[in-house]
Amino acid sequence: MKSKTIWHVGGYNRNYGDFVLLESIRENLERISDVPLNFVNVDCQSTHFFNELIDELNEKADMLLIGGGGFIMNRHEDNSLSGWQWSIKNEDIEKIKIPIIVYGIGYNKFCFDPRKFKNNTNDSLLLAEKKSSLFSVRNNGTKDELIKRGLDAEKIQVIPDSGMFITPLKKDANILNTNRMLVGINLVSDRPQYTYPAEFEKNRKKFLNTLVDVCKYLITKYNALIINLDHIPELDKEVNKLFKQKLGSDNYKVLSEEVPEIYPPSLINSHFLAYFYQKMDLVLGMRGHSNIIAFGMKVPFISIGSHNKNRFFLHEINEEKYLVDLRDFKNIENCDIIIKKIETLLKDSDYKIRVSNKKEELFSKFEKFNKDIIEILKEKK
Numbered sequence: 565m566k567s568k569t570i571w572h573v574g575g576y577n578r579n580y581g582d583f584v585l586l587e588s589i590r591e592n593l594e595r596i597s598d599v600p601l602n603f604v605n606v607d608c609q610s611t612h613f614f615n616e617l618i619d620e621l622n623e624k625a626d627m628l629l630i631g632g633g634g635f636i637m638n639r640h641e642d643n644s645l646s647g648w649q650w651s652i653k654n655e656d657i658e659k660i661k662i663p664i665i666v667y668g669i670g671y672n673k674f675c676f677d678p679r680k681f682k683n684n685t686n687d688s689l690l691l692a693e694k695k696s697s698l699f700s701v702r703n704n705g706t707k708d709e710l711i712k713r714g715l716d717a718e719k720i721q722v723i724p725d726s727g728m729f730i731t732p733l734k735k736d737a738n739i740l741n742t743n744r745m746l747v748g749i750n751l752v753s754d755r756p757q758y759t760y761p762a763e764f765e766k767n768r769k770k771f772l773n774t775l776v777d778v779c780k781y782l783i784t785k786y787n788a789l790i791i792n793l794d795h796i797p798e799l800d801k802e803v804n805k806l807f808k809q810k811l812g813s814d815n816y817k818v819l820s821e822e823v824p825e826i827y828p829p830s831l832i833n834s835h836f837l838a839y840f841y842q843k844m845d846l847v848l849g850m851r852g853h854s855n856i857i858a859f860g861m862k863v864p865f866i867s868i869g870s871h872n873k874n875r876f877f878l879h880e881i882n883e884e885k886y887l888v889d890l891r892d893f894k895n896i897e898n899c900d901i902i903i904k905k906i907e908t909l910l911k912d913s914d915y916k917i918r919v920s921n922k923k924e925e926l927f928s929k930f931e932k933f934n935k936d937i938i939e940i941l942k943e944k945k
Contacts, residue, residue, distance in 0.1 A: 566627040567600035575633050576607045580795040580829035580837055581727065581853025585632050587834040588730035589667060592930070597938050609634070609642050613652035615659070622661045627666050627941055629665045632702055632726055634672025634852070634873060636689070636709070638681045647682030650692065654684055657691045659842030663940050664696040668723050670852075671706040674758035675870040675891060686713040693719055697940050700933060723933045724880070724926040727853050728860030732842045733835035739822045740843055745788040747779070752855030752869060753799040759870055760890060770896050772803060775868075776810045777899040778848070778906070783815050789872060792818045793840060795851055797827055846906070850875060858919040862919050864909050866902065881922050 572590070576584035594601050604625065613621075621628060635649035644651040649669075687853050689721055693699045700721040700796060701707050711717050740746075752759055760767040782788035790811060794800050797820040807816045819826075826833040841847065841854075842861040849855045852873040858865035859881060867874045870890040878884045886909055888895050888902050895901055909915065 567602045568597075569602045569604060569624060570627045570629050570941075571604045571606050571621055571625045573608050573628070574610070575609065575649075576605050576831075577609055578796050578798075578829060579851075579853075580834065581851055581857075582633050583829050583831050584730050584834040584837060584853060584857060585668075585725060585727040587831045588726040588728075588761065589629070589632065590831075591731060592726065592729060592934055593937060596931075596934060597941070599941075608649040608651070609639065610653065612645055613650075613656060615656070618659050622659075625662055627663050627665060627735075627937075628660060628666055629668070629694075629937075630696075631666055631700075633670065635669035635674035635771040636706065638679065638685065638835030640679065644682070646688035646851060647685030648689065650688075652688070654688050654691055657695050660695065663924065664692070664775070665937055665940070666692060666696045666699045668700050668702040668725055670702045670705070670725075670873055670876070672873060673708045674755060675872065676761065676764070677755075677758040689713060690715055694863070698933070698936060702878050703873075703876040704873045704880065705872060721933065722929075724930050725853075725877070726858050726930065727856040728923065729927060729930060730838045730857070730860065731835055732839035735823065735826065735836040735839050737818075737823045739789070739791060739817050740840075742789060745782070745786040745846070746777070746792050746844045747782055747788045748793040748841065748849075748854075748858075748863075749779070749790060749849040750793050750795060750847065750849040750851050751800055751803055752850040752871075753803055754796065757938060760896070761870075761893065767893075767896055771890065774897060774899045774902070775848070776807060778902050779807070779811055779816070781899070781903055782846075782906070783811065788815075788846075790816045791822075791840075791844070792816070792845070793837070793844075794818060794820050795829065795853065846910070848902075848906075850874075857911065859919060862916055862923065864912070864915055866905055866909060868902075880926075881919070884916075 574586045700723045702725045707720050756768045757764045760891050779790045826836045841857045844863050847858040847865040850869045855867045868888040878887050
């Protein structure tokens with residue numbers, strides 16, 4: 565049985581959230597495909613599509629799959645040709661002869677980042693939409709943003725982020741051998757100047773101390789063990805030192821230190837990360853995929869941050885009340901506000917039923933989109 569080759573453009577770099585969503589796409593496409601699928605990794609942060617590379621793509625691949633993740637982002641350090649995460653000159657998009665699928669991409673501009681997108685970004689996105697066989701985004705907030713930028717609303721499909729549908733695989737670990745309440749936290753330690761309001765260093769310090777006080781409350785009331793479910797381990801060294809000092813090393817653990825065999829982040833170990841999310845009783849998550857994976861594992865979570873992707877996701881699942889918005893100074897300085905949301909969530913008797921029903925509804929959209937991809941692959945001779 566002849567296999568099909570898919571060049572898969574994604575964030576094959578250092579963030580576990582990206583690896584989880586990419587692996588989930590592959591896992592779920594392979595599950596429903598009648599023929600073997602051969603995926604070729606194309607790192608969006610280091611790959612620029614030039615003429616000879618496009619020739620190789622047309623010759624060797626059956627499909628170009630772009631995403632998912634926060635692709636509508638101008639990472640200035642990448643020197644993207646397009647101004648977003650698919651780096652290609654506008655005039656070269658039409659040279660691609662195989663089907664293009666844009667898969668669940670998201671608008672990814674940090675709240676306090678004053679820098680603008682490149683002038684050619686909107687044209688590039690519009691050309692990608694026109695050229696693609698399927699064009700999808702991961703939430704309605706992104707769709708609204710793209711419509712403002714001139715894209716065709718009729719062609720934009722909204723599908724759930726694939727990260728919520730990864731299959732967890734069991735991994736034994738000493739930190740799970742406890743009768744304590746397990747509280748996972750996930751922190752954003754990069755780009756603090758774009759995450760926190762003005763005087764970001766002062767506000768970041770205030771918020772971390774607020775979060776420490778929240779953890780102290782959970783330890784005292786619920787005998788909680790706090791576990792940093794770190795997605796980019798090297799970035800959390802400073803905060804890990806602070807939390808261990810303030811909470812005690814018996815009360816605060818770091819997943820990458822306790823289970824180093826599943827690090828550094830990778831496609832193959834993404835299923836094990838999902839398992840640790842599944843074992844939590846509660847997640848306090850700043851990164852978008854800490855929210856998405858927790859939801860997928862049906863674990864109660866509080867979303868914390870200023871980034872629009874957190875707000876967009878909670879809107880998609882109708883759980884906006886469990887957002888701690890760091891654009892509001894009260895949420896930075898007052899641990900009682902966060903504690904109140906946690907207590908409301910822990911006492912929310914309908915929460916898991918709502919999440920289960922919503923996940924089932926979202927999976928239907930996800931499955932249909934994947935089946936459409938397989939049909940397009942079948943048509944490719």
